Amino acid sequence: MGLLDGRVAIVTGAGSGIGRAAAVALAKEGAAIFATDIDQTGLKQTYDMIISDDGRIETMLQDVTDEALWDTVIAQTEAKLGKPSILVNNAGIAVGGPIPDFSLDDWKKQMAVNVDSVFLGTRAAIRAMKDTGGSIINLSSVAGLRGAAGLSAYCASKGAVRLFTKSAAVECARAGMGIRVNSVHPGIIDTPIWQKSIVEGMPVEMMAGGANAVDPEMLGAAASPMGRPGHPSEVADMIVYLASDKSSYVNGQELVVDGAMTAGG
């Protein structure tokens, strides 16, 4: 018996990193997974991992910023797997760079992928789950809790996800929909987005060994009191908890998974 037997979960950005780990972990607990991404190759790898573990998964190419595609995602999920009761709004990008050099196009791109998508996904999920209930889990970041030099647009996007999540939680709860909405705030997790953000504009406070140091292990170790970056599966475990009834009274909260990075100096 799994914690999520009989449930259907939609996971965006499931072709890599935290999204893939979440899809695998939710499937291990018995959920049928509707996995989406813009990366066909990554999605196929996630598909193979879950199938080889006797899990159930369907995939669809989805750009999370495309409004019309969200209706297709819900319709395809219901047709192929059944009514969804879990949505993990995970897809995201990190566009770094100093503010004076930052283009409006890059700002809008950052907001579209990290914020518009969370609004569109949450709206679609509420419409689909309003009579049956569910759990919506939005990926924010420690960058949604505090600022970071060189990552202003990313921090702004993740801060928006944090407060949008709380507003959605209160709105759904007051309407008696039985839908919980929470945000997850990872610290430094060793995935491609983290490695890319090092190159594009690493927060000064996280720098170890000078501006040329780009070893993720070393930077992760320097930034976390636990002396190492987190593993995607360690964030996935939090996502499973929030998806399950074990968190039935956890709502509108920001769950931090950062190895004590934001706990103190």
Ligand SMILES: NC(=O)c1ccc[n+]([C@@H]2O[C@H](COP(=O)([O-])OP(=O)(O)OC[C@H]3O[C@@H](n4cnc5c(N)ncnc54)[C@H](O)[C@@H]3O)[C@@H](O)[C@H]2O)c1
């Ligand atoms: N890795 C970290 O250190 C870290 C820390 C805090 C928060 N996060 C957040 O966790 C989430 C997952 O990050 P990750 O580290 O696994 O990154 P990742 O780069 O490994 O995976 C992100 C996935 O999102 C997909 N994606 C990007 N743009 C998309 C779009 N427009 N439509 C659909 N899919 C798209 C990518 O193809 C990729 O598969 C992101 O929201 C990220 O901001 C990551």
